[in-house]
Amino acid sequence: MKNVILYVRVSTDEQAGRGYSLRDQEQKLLTYCENNNLNVLHIFREDFSAKTFKRPEFKKLLDFCKRNKKYIHQMIFIKWDRFSRNTAESYQMIGVFNQLAIQVNAIEQPLDLTVPEQGLMLAVYLSIPEVENQRRSLNVISGMRRAFKEGRYVGNAPRGYSNGMDASKKPLLVINEDAKYIKEGFELLATGIYNQKEVFNKLTAKGFKSSMTAIASIFRNHLYYGGVFIKGYKDEEETVVDGIHEPIISKKLFFKVQDILNNRCKDYHTAHKKVNEKFPLKGFLICPICKTPLTASSSKGRTKHYTYYHCISPCNERYRLEDVNLWFTDFLKSITLEKPIHQLFMEMIKEALTKQTEKTELGPKHYEKVKSIEEKIIRLQDLYIEGNIEKSEYKVAKERYKLIHEELKSLEIENKDLKQVIKTYESTIIKLESIENQYNVSDIEEKRKLIGSIFPKKFQFENKKVRTADINPLFLKISSINSASQRIKKRQIQKKLNLSGMVGNEGFEPPSIPIASGCSEPAELIIIQ
Incomplete structure (x- = not known):
């Protein structure tokens, strides 16, 4: 047993x-x-x-x-x-x-993980929950940005405001007792007489509870004049929109303070040297002897320049740039997803996602629970307004109910997002069919991002092949299946050559078995266990 x-x-x-x-x-x-x-x-x-x-x-x-x-x-x-x-x-x-x-x-x-093909199914089972989390995160980001664009701030309220709700039960910033300190702080800074530390000390003496770090961010916050700052995201540039909450100070006062603060700031910015486009592997490739990252440089010979990835002495280990590019290209070929495997993988993903969606279909109990949580939030607000619970208790309970409500609502979005999740998988996995080409046509920044996604840590070359203790598990599985597939194809080809080679013309002795040219062993990924 x-x-x-x-x-x-x-x-x-x-x-x-x-x-x-x-x-x-x-x-x-x-x-x-x-x-x-x-x-x-x-x-x-x-x-x-x-x-x-x-x-x-x-x-x-x-x-x-x-x-x-x-x-x-x-x-x-x-x-x-x-x-x-x-x-x-x-x-x-x-x-x-x-x-x-x-x-x-x-x-x-x-799953029987001793069977290589079962590893693909494991990748599906493990990646689907992660993709769901990412999709949920994107939905939350999308919802928050939509609220921000409407002028509705939905984050934690800054000093001077409290998180409240409007008549339609949507989030709204409400001015509290700290607002007077915030306004006075801006007015003091606007005189040009006091610096931030002196303003902080004056406000603290009057009963304002904060820190020097927090006060610095307060004087840069657009919310106080009624603006809502929206960070840049993907193709959208950062911007400031008019908020629907009540401002504490005027816009004119805010920008007067910004001018004063900016004039006091000194420029300590340093221009960082960009990575040379010739050396995308710099920082990722390590010396097999001393295990330190290799640097790269060119040296002038008698007739031309020679370029190397090399180690600093005393190792003096070095590789010609042309050799490194050739070896790395062979490695990329070994982790390229073959089309038949790609099709099989996508079918497995679609089947797993469909089954999971069927199992997680939301029933009446879900919507009853959503309604119950919403009613509890309303009752909690009534208790707070009537003075039956303390502010600290109200905040804790409200946050708890809010998190539960958000997760329940996110489930409703998840059930509608099956097609989008499958589309995300397809657009991602199709790139695995052409990793070598994708790498070659990318600029230096994209190349380094791709290398970083393959190798969580650094790697080295040994016997003209990539050798690493750590690699993205999906690429490791693809390499394993490709290697197994290549060995099977090679045996089949060799078997056919053996059979055809033994068949001679009538009346002649059977010829010797020919050696197929160009049938070298395919490049394989080597992993340290």
Whole structure:
């Protein structure tokens, strides 16, 4: 009988309504163990986000496994998104459990990770929750920017304001008792007599509670004259729009203070040297001897210039630029996603997303809960207005209900975003078919971004091949499958050559088996285990 440990996890109240409650997960796992004759050594219950593995209960689980690795055969959970919602960290953690000889698996999404092709399905299961988190984040950003453009500030209120709501129950900044200190501070600075520290000391003496760091940001905040600053995002430039909240100071006073502050500032800006376009790998490539990053330079010979990536003495390790470019191109070819694999991968993603959407379809209970939370927020506001609860208690409760409400509403957006998520996958994965070309046509900045996305850490060359201890797990899996595919094709070609070579003309002795020219071993990715 095999010994197993069980891991169950939830992150918010809404998950209980979708079949993810701790009790429900635990019961399913226990039933599975009973049916499969597995002995449960321990159950670890977690109420924490899966964005990272820095979870209290998971740390206890890992420590338990290290101390009892001889007796544990498996760690099992319901689904892979219960294990983690971070693809890169998931692969690293699976590697940790492999070193402990403990198999990690999900009973509703079982995989045999000894089969290379099953690794693609693992990539799907691990990446879908991460993409969902990113999509949710984009939806939140989009909603906040839309509110900002309408002049409605939806962040935490700065000093002088409190977070309130208008008649339509939408966020609105409301002036509070600190506003008088803010106004006086601007007026003092506008005289040109006092600096920020002197203004801060005067306001503190009158009862204003703040810090020197906070006061510096106050005097730069557009909100106080009624403006809402919108940061630049993608193709949109930063801008300031008119807010719908009540201003504390005039626009004229604000910009007078800005002129005074800017005239007092000194320029300490230094122009940073740009990376030479010839050397996109500079900073990523390390010396195989001393493990320090290689630099790059050109030297003049008798007839021409010679360019190298090289180490500083005493190593004096160096590589010709032409050789490095050739080796790196071979590596990029090895992680290019072949078209048949691309098509298979997309089908797997679509199937997994469709199944997940069907399972997470929102029912009446979801909308009842949304309505219940909204009613609680209204009752909470009434209690605060009537003076039945303290301000501190009101803020804590309001923040809690607000977070729950936002997550519930985000689920409604997620259910509408299946096509968009699939489209995002398609636009991303199609780029994996032409990584070599994409790299060659990119400018220096894009090349370095691409290199950084492939290698979380630095890499080196050994025997004319890329060698690294760490690589993006998706590219590692693609390289593994490509290598397996190339070996299969090579055996098939060799088999055909063997058969055809043995067939001679009638009346002649069979000729010797010919050697196919150009059939060299394909470039492979080498990984240090």
